Amino acid sequence: MPTFTYKARTVGGKLVDGVLTADNETAALRALDERSLFPVDVNEGGRASRSLLSGGRKKIRTQRLAEMYGQLADLLRAGVPVLRALDVLCRQNSSLALTEILREVKQDVGGGETLADAMAKHPNAFSELHVSMIRAGEEGAFLEDVLQRIATFAERQNELRSKMIGSMVYPCVLVTVGTVVLIVLLVYVVPQVREFLPEENLPILTTAVFALCDTVRDYLWLIGLAIGVVLVAAVSYFRSVSGREKLDRIKLWVPGVGRIYRMVAICRFCRILGTLLANGVPILQALRISKESAGNRILEDIIGEATENVRKGEPLAEPLRAGGIFPPDILDMIAVGEESNNLDNVLIQIADSNEARTARLIDLAVRLIEPVLLVVMAAVVLLIALALLIPILTGALAGMGGP
Secondary structure (H helix, E strand, O other), rough: OOOOEEEEEOOOEEEEEEEEOOOOOHHHHHHHHOOOOOEEEEEHHHHHHHHOOOEEOOOOOOOHHHHHHHHHHHHHHOOOOOOHHHHHHHHHHHHHHHHHHHHHHHHHOOOOOOHHHHHHHHOOOOOOOHHHHHHHHHOOOOHHHHHHHHHHHHHHHHHHHHHHHHHHHHHHHHHHHHHHHHHHHHHHHHHHHHOOOOOOOOOHHHHHHHHHHHHHHHHHHHHHHHHHHHHHHHHHHHHHHHHHHHHHHHHHHHHOOOHHHHHHHHHHHHHHHHHHHOOOHHEEEEEEEEHHHHOOHHHHHHHHHHHHHHHHHOOHHHHHHHHHHOOOOHHHHHHHHHHOOHHHHHHHHHHHHHHHHHHHHHHHHHHHHHHHHHHHHHHHHHHHHHHHHHHHHHHHHHHOOOO
């Protein structure tokens, strides 16, 4: 029986909240009415699965989902019935939000629903990709294999995402530290040295540094406000339909980083499509799910055109080639896979090999970013140091050459 969280007012007007179980939302409203409570907000799901900030369902971490899928596959392979396996996961899972969701899934399965239908009610935890694969596994009587494949797939995706995020930690720290050092130099160090320097006949570099120092000192709050306004405006624009399309296009073609982002998106598409096809999902449905999971509007449009071609009985590789995003070697492998009726295995092989290459590209890019940032920081500090030392050395030399 599902769990509902509610906010309601008593007869006296006092606002109260709580949790109750009911067959559906109508039954939950009826239960509140029997308690003489006037509902203000009623949502399916208990408190553990609700975000404190938005009040909506929490997103479950990919790593926890991968562990849960692997454990469920092992239990089913050992002959444990689905209901008992779900009960075991509910009792041993360390995530309160996921435990609450699994409890609701167990109640729905106990009520006669399939595992896929019960999971489909929780899109915040189980994606359409996972639900479609589980439905195919239930219909084809190979649910354990499907769950293990989902666990492996989720672990691979989580590893790649963690690798990309972890690789950017050190560069972000360098940028932050460099910015703080620059502000400290301009706001505190330079003004103290400036008091001992003459105001006239200064070198151009020194004059420029002093001007920058005055600007930062007098308008630091205004600069921060301007940067904040620009960031808010940029975020608002890139959340719009046209802005998201523009951003997705920039991500694909920006020099250096664009190649990595493009290969990550292509690998995700190939792995999702190959995994779905390998688990018996029809190709048109698999293409639709792969399109929605691509994560890039430009790639989604290309996959949409490819889906229409396949619907008409035409090959998949040609419309992908016309999009200009997929590398020729990948397109040739897809074409060979179609001709040999082995497209699912070919797509997974493409994802495996290119994910390894992409990981090496990420490592190389990060290794290049770190020395570049260090050189830039050193150059900025050196320019400020020269701007302060040149007038001092010039004055000292002039004094030495005087009468």
